[in-house]
Amino acid sequence: MSPADVPTPRPRDPSRERASIGLNSLARVLLVLGLFVMVNYLSARHYVRADMTRKSLYSLSAKTKRVLGGLHSDVQVDVFLSQGDSIYGDVKELFSRYRAQSPRIKVRFIDPDLDRARFELMKSRYGIREGRLPDGRTITDTAIVVSSGERHWFVTQDDMVEVDFSGAEMGGGPELKGFKAEGALTSAIVNVTTADKPKICFTKGHGELSIDDFGERGLSHLAEALKRDNYETQAIETYGRPSVPSGCSAVIVAGPTRPFAEEEAASLRSFVEGGGKLALLLDPIIDGSRFVPTGLEGIAEHFGVKIDQDIVVETDAKRLTTVGGLETFAAMDWATGHALAEPFREAPLLVSIARSVRKAEGGTALVTEIVKTSDSSWGETDLARMQAGDEPAKGADDVEPPASLAAAVEVGESERKGRLVVVGDADFLARALFENPTLVNQDFGLGIVSWLSQRENLISIAPKDVENVHMNLSEDQLFWIRTYSVYCMPLAALFVGVVVWLRRRQ
Amino acid sequence: MRQIAVIARRELASIFLSPIAYVVLVCFLLLNGISFWLIVTFVTNEPAMQMQSSPLQAFFGGTLLYYLPILAVCPLITMRTLAEEHRSGTIETLMTAPVRDFEVVLGKYAAALIFYIFLWLPTLLYVVLVARNATSLDWGPVASAYLGTLLIGVLYVSIGILMSAMSKNQIIACILTYVVLGGLFFLGLGEYVLSDEWWKNVWSHVNLWSHMEELSKGIVDTRRVVYYLSGAVAALYTATRVVEARRWRA
Missing domain, CATH: 3.40.50.880 (Class I glutamine amidotransferase (GATase) domain)
Known part of the structure; x- marks a missing residue:
């Protein structure tokens, strides 16, 4: 073979090469973003919640876990609480625990003020009555409807909270004493599935x-x-x-x-x-x-x-x-x-x-x-x-x-x-x-x-006491807290900054 | 790993020697100090509020004053990292050094994250103040609140690093980070406004406010941990690819 017959390598095209590397990088970034979406989608469907409170305030009882573990049909839960309601956050958190435990639990939050059309539909289906609070919010006689197939069960706000009125004689308002929604909801689930x-x-x-x-x-x-x-x-x-x-x-x-x-x-x-x-x-x-x-x-x-x-x-x-x-x-x-x-x-x-x-x-x-x-x-x-x-x-x-x-x-x-x-x-x-x-x-x-x-799984669940941290501070204590947090700490940081700046100048 | 530590150390030294770090620290502590003092005063004067949340629960995510410093500080911490190297041309020197792109990105990220953690360290004094003056303090929620604060930092600082990698100017990097972080924050609030269940779930997945509401109560949910960590990994990977792109485009 003469040297003329040896194939010469094609000249490199830098712009093609850059485009190829660029496309490759872009593909890899898109792949990682796709993975990010997929991982989050899976984590949203299968998740675990750890409760770090001393009294296990946010853990489901063994009874509820047993009930949820034994579910063979879907349970639909419709919550009619407006977002301004004092127990809205607690109820939402509670259902996160239920959903973490069983995919059979399907929860819909229907805000009677924001989601009027759907609320009207549910209202006529279940015969829910409504009224208005002085601040304009809608209040209903039923807070939650739990249903499975043809059976449904109503849960009211009173079923979910314990209020202490003992302070009323001293001029105080009612105090939230305990949150017993888990007992009410688990019983409702048992009721509609049994x-x-x-x-x-x-x-x-x-x-x-x-x-x-x-x-x-x-x-x-x-x-x-x-x-x-x-x-x-x-x-x-x-x-x-x-x-x-x-x-x-x-x-x-x-x-x-x-x-x-x-x-x-x-x-x-x-x-x-x-x-x-x-x-x-x-x-x-x-x-x-x-x-x-x-x-x-x-x-x-x-x-x-x-x-x-x-x-x-x-x-x-x-x-x-x-x-x-x-x-x-x-x-x-x-x-x-x-x-x-x-x-x-x-x-x-x-x-x-x-x-x-x-x-x-x-x-x-x-x-x-x-x-x-x-x-x-x-x-x-x-x-x-x-x-x-x-x-x-x-x-x-x-x-x-x-x-x-x-x-x-x-x-x-x-x-x-x-x-x-x-x-x-x-x-x-x-x-x-x-x-x-x-x-x-x-x-x-x-x-x-x-x-x-x-029906061992219907053993009742005691309400959870609300964890209260009381701070009764005197004017003196408030003064010192303000001094430490608002004045001393930022001033200390400023002092260190000035020292560093001066030393650098030198 | 050694290279990452070297870069992080160098970066940290430059952060702590720059006056901007102290300006950020002073503003951060001032805002948080005011927030803490207002909450303590409110809880003391309104005993009924104690039923709803402890002062520390309110401090960690109960008010807008918690989110504002985070949203303001993360772009300031990260804007210089890679954008400044580009502007000053030192990125070329860095790129020719025997370090890989991901080591550069991770080194800078580690330094920014350490500074973010450093900003929060003085707030432990608030915990001490509450522990000394309150009837009882549950340490579990305090730990999970700090974990939440750390997770936010892990994601937000990584987004800042990505924006810095994408910009040649630190001001642009800062603005871009503000836009992305602010966008994420406000999109998350869609959870409270939208009525469609599917979208509600999507926005609740990125809703910083509701995440902190849970974490400050002592609930650690794997969805949140996965979101913040995977988001940070995706942002840092993309940042590495952007840095790499600058190399082959040159």
């Missing part, structure tokens, strides 16, 4: 706490809470009836003050044996200086639970209240591994004049002691001694500590197992204790019904 509506029957005729009574000894608040959780409630007579009325998913005997007849007890016993669910909430009945049996102790014993004729006394000062005696105290030692006790851990259940309820010796049923008192307590059996006002001391016949206050039993081997809960107290359901957010009385009360109805 088809059945169990009927809870409360016995009457023996001086029991009544669901129709709005007074101190009433249980109207419990009935209201149960209705919100999609239960039906009904008061039933057991006297003269051979069996529990059909349709009762569970029967609750709450604090009878007169004994049950043998036939009544027998009908309740066969109800449980037939797969029924029963809760016995039994305060001690006292006649003069002796305990009177309620007539139901035999049923409990038959299923492996011994109800003692005593009054539990607590001497651990940390568990006593400032107003009650040794018989009014907080029980905090919950069983582990039982659905009825698991949500509460070391939370306080306040009881008053309770009797001990424990696993009977030699029983074969599956009995779990749910909550116990401390080692500084016992079951006082000598009523005369207590009434005499003697110095409290454990006697030889007293029930040994720690005293169990509640037991849960599963009866039978078949698929339709009976369930029985025995609590040695009914006063824990009293309105004042039930509505106290620092106690778990409400949660435990509703939890019993949920466990009996085999």
Whole structure:
């Protein structure tokens, strides 16, 4: 091959080369921007939220996580709050947590002022009523509608916040005490995704706490809470009836003050044996200086639970209240591994004049002691001694500590197992204790019904206290804060700057 | 890595020796000091406000006075970085040195970010003042509020570096950064104005205000972390390509 035949390289075209490099760079930048969009799109669909507050104020409860984890259908949530509303931010934040937990939750915020057309549509669909505030904002009787398929549930602002009006007498305004929206919303989600509506029957005729009574000894608040959780409630007579009325998913005997007849007890016993669910909430009945049996102790014993004729006394000062005696105290030692006790851990259940309820010796049923008192307590059996006002001391016949206050039993081997809960107290359901957010009385009360109805995921959620940081500063303190932050710090920076500038000049 | 540290150190030295850094620091501390003092006074005189937020929660993102210094300061910190090298011609020297383009960009970025963090350090005194005078202070939200402030810096400083890389003049770089950062800030506020759910979600993704509302409460959301970090990576990558382009265009 002669040198003339060797192909000469084509001369390089610098402008073509630059264009090629430029295009290559541009393509790479576009690729990175595309990646940026894609990563953010994915992160918006699958995200996690960490709560760094001391009291886990922004974490979902285990119950809500369980409910959301078990969703099989989409749940649509329509929020009718205007952006100026005081709880708008909190509700929005709460739904971010729900959405982070389950993609089944679809949330639409419909501002009644800004998004008028959509609001009108929803208003006529759900029959929402509206009004105007003095500042011109629209206010609605329903804050949130939760729906799934054909079922829907309304949540009001009152369902979501607890307001303290105690300062009103001193001329102060209402104060936000707690935020309980999670309980209301999770219950609403359960309501619209659960088809059945169990009927809870409360016995009457023996001086029991009544669901129709709005007074101190009433249980109207419990009935209201149960209705919100999609239960039906009904008061039933057991006297003269051979069996529990059909349709009762569970029967609750709450604090009878007169004994049950043998036939009544027998009908309740066969109800449980037939797969029924029963809760016995039994305060001690006292006649003069002796305990009177309620007539139901035999049923409990038959299923492996011994109800003692005593009054539990607590001497651990940390568990006593400032107003009650040794018989009014907080029980905090919950069983582990039982659905009825698991949500509460070391939370306080306040009881008053309770009797001990424990696993009977030699029983074969599956009995779990749910909550116990401390080692500084016992079951006082000598009523005369207590009434005499003697110095409290454990006697030889007293029930040994720690005293169990509640037991849960599963009866039978078949698929339709009976369930029985025995609590040695009914006063824990009293309105004042039930509505106290620092106690778990409400949660435990509703939890019993949920466990009996085999709807464990409907155990109620206690409201979250609002974290308040109070700063009551004197004029002097304000002066020093202003001096430090407005004058000292900028002047110090200026001084350093001047020194640096002078040194550079030198 | 060593090259990045060398460039960052050189850049930091030039920042701390320039009077503009101290002017920025004084203005920044003055604005934040006034903001903090106003919030503390308001919370003390209006006890009902304590229900809504603690003074530090209000300070970190509760008022416009938090965002103004950030929006004002980031362009001032970054405008000189690469634009000034172009204007003075020192970029040529830098480019012929045995350093890669990304090392130059990252070195300058690290220096600007360190100065941004330095600006915020004195505000720890506000935390001390609140901790000494308040009934109780939850340190979790304080930590997440500072994390949010850092994340904003990570993104905004990187955008400033990109704008500086794209400009031959530091004033133009500064104006461009103001436009982009201001645009992002106001677009984010669209979340509060728009009613369309899809657009609302898009703008809430970039809404600095709602991000800080969450972070100052103690909520750390992976969406926010991903947005700020990925935004910074994209901006710095683009800045590197721009610097590289100047090399082959020359």
